[in-house]
Amino acid sequence: MSRLPFLFIVSGMAGFVLFHAASLLSLFGWLGDGVRGPAGWFHAHLFVLGWATMLAMGAVYQLISVILQSNIYSERLGYVQYAMFTIGLAGLLYGFIRGEIYWIAAFATTGFAGILLFAWNMAVTLFRASRWDAITISAAAAVVYLVLTGLTGMAMGVNFATGLWDDMHNRLFGTHIWLGTVGWFGLLITGFSYKLLPMFYLSHHYPTPLQKVVPVLWNAGTIAGAASFLLGGSSWSLLSALLLVAAAVVVYNAHIVQIQKHRFKRSPGSGIQWSVYGNYTLGAAVIAMLAYALWKPQVLYQTKSVTLAVWVYLAGWVSFTILCYLTKIVPFLWWTWKYGSQAGKPGTPVMSDLLSDKKVSAGLAAVAVSGLLPLAGLLSDSHPIVAAGGAAHSIFSIAYMLLIGRVFSR
Structure with a gap:
């Protein structure tokens, strides 16, 4: 591989x-x-x-x-x-x-x-x-x-x-x-x-x-x-x-x-x-x-409209979809690389052992919900909401990526 x-x-x-x-x-x-x-x-x-x-x-x-x-x-x-x-x-x-x-x-x-x-x-x-x-x-x-x-x-x-x-x-x-x-x-x-x-x-x-x-x-x-x-x-x-x-x-x-x-x-x-x-x-x-x-x-050419659309599309769909697919791609790549030659042998973990599905669901829920907060701040022209919501979104996003990254230690 x-x-x-x-x-x-x-x-x-x-x-x-x-x-x-x-x-x-x-x-x-x-x-x-x-x-x-x-x-x-x-x-x-x-x-x-x-x-x-x-x-x-x-x-x-x-x-x-x-x-x-x-x-x-x-x-x-x-x-x-x-x-x-x-x-x-x-x-x-x-x-x-x-x-x-x-x-x-x-x-x-x-x-x-x-x-x-x-x-x-x-x-x-x-x-x-x-x-x-x-x-x-x-x-x-x-x-x-x-x-x-x-x-x-x-x-x-x-x-x-x-x-x-x-x-x-x-x-x-x-x-x-x-x-x-x-x-x-x-x-x-x-x-x-x-x-x-x-x-x-x-x-x-x-x-x-x-x-x-x-x-x-x-x-x-x-x-x-x-x-x-x-x-x-x-x-x-x-x-x-x-x-x-x-x-x-x-x-x-x-x-x-x-x-x-x-x-x-x-x-x-x-x-x-x-x-x-x-x-x-x-x-x-x-x-x-x-x-x-x-x-x-x-409103199509207004800066606010473009910023809102880009946030919804890039952060709300593109990035979020990639985060979702990572739950399959990363465990598959790592399991194939590390355990592929040991498939079927006693003690060999299965792919689902590498990443907790419950933790994935909780992590993605936190990322999705917190991603709505900067959007609310942009809609209301409130920099404090953008800052607080963005901070929450970043914290949950980093925590989620660390969860995915732990697959490489399994």
Whole structure:
């Protein structure tokens, strides 16, 4: 078994703890003050790249082999990519702290080179396998959006350093966020869930047509939203993109219901059950946001609205879903690595012995509930609530990650 996924996953877990430790020290002041500044850039990129993307890359390296039943194109290239991405990220974060534009530019380029290597490794792996379905198409599209996210980020860096494209800075900023959040994370999570959820529920003979509908709607929404931001479209063009994404989320949830109806396992485990709750919550939130935007289209471009939407989507769904899936991914990787050769022998623990399901349920409940508090603070424009709620959320999040990390000591 390759060590490559371990590197990314452990690094991502460390990035998660670092993000919440830094947020705890600042009492989430960066969130209340907005993300358009060095402190906001530092925290946003630590969360998106150091935690979510780092861990997502590790999961892709592990799961794509399971899905395709073949090895990745080049494991050695994966190690080179890890080194470049990690070095680039570390230098980028340091540059944000120091406010050094040229330092930021140099290491952003290094990190982007790591993303390109990842994209190349995945592209060759997928095209060699030539197995195209809802899972692999979603994964391929997600990687394309990751590259485009990096390109728009680099373009913003050139703008800061040279003053070029000043009139496009806000357009690039919106496109950058949209491609990274909706495109990269959205398609990656939904795509891999088509494989993971039936596996954990032991679902068989469930209908699959909706799996083909979701990527079409999600890609259409991603492209429409990116085009709206980049071309300076009207509020109604962005609303159209939101409508497509909302439709994709609703259809995705409908497919999850289908998977549950055809299950042969009563409980897939607390982590997976909580991920389903997160999916349903995202569906309700997207519909509510869309309804409000239809009533008041002018709120779409307001800083407060963007901050609220990003918190709900990134912290409330993307990050939370990854935390839920970690309850299966980490024990599986560690058990296979340490005990796989001893399977069936007396005294060998089973995978469920590595992580308490009750503690997982309690930890995720605490993370979910505490995550609502900063949201309440943002809605009410109350910095004290953002600070207190954010502190509680960070404390519970760190405690939960330490619980997951204890698997490596079993």
